[in-house]
Amino acid sequence: MPYDPASPRRARELTEAFLARPRRRTASVGDERADDAALVVSELVTNATRHGRSLCRLRLKVADDRVTVEVYDSNCALPRIGPLTEDGESGRGLAMVRSLAQHLDVTAAAAGGKTVRAVLAG
Template identity: 50%
Template sequence: MRASTRRTRRSARVEYTLPREDASARWARRLTAGFLSGSRTPPEAALHMDEATLVVSELVTNATRHGHSRCRLRLSTAPRSLTIEVHDDSTGHPVLRATGPDGESGRGIALVSRLTRRLDVTDHPRGGKTVRAVLSTGTGTGTGTV
């Protein structure tokens, strides 16, 4: 038997533009799952598919509801991390809100913050912002802040 000489990729990156409509979150989940299970993505990234698709869904939903145009989803892997970036044209930042037990919305950013190692927002000089969430693909999970 011979050992494989194929090198495993340590990083990969992809970017999608999504329309400003409710279906964009569903498409973003599918695109994320396809990216993470693809042959160009490090195998350990696929182990975090559930967390990644949930984070993508929340961030794209916020962008399509509160942004003023389509949004951009960028996914990139590096050793031991997966970065999810969603850009929209809104200047408003996500807000971590306290919700009651009967609240039907407002928990998304809190959930994203718990699932990620890092969560931050970058304003752009020409308008809009990018929300960046970094998931650890190593052992353990981190807590992020907005």
């Protein structure tokens, strides 16, 4: 995905289309999980382009009852959840991803950058 303000929207559209496709030999993704996955993608791509200030790579995987979302960007700075306030208008994305995902991790890439992975299950 390009370093562009429209990338999160485009990534969400691609995710929705990917998860709506029929799959052979794998469980289908229910509407609620598909909505959660699209939101997670939007938040992670937003973070990669806004805070990582780079293009990013999106990878989706559906296996059994899990949807795995991976977003790579070339910025080495690790994401962090900032303090949440009642009147704050930003800083909630990663906290939201963490609440929707069964598993969330960040892996530094050997050549630089990082991959943020969220696994949604059940």
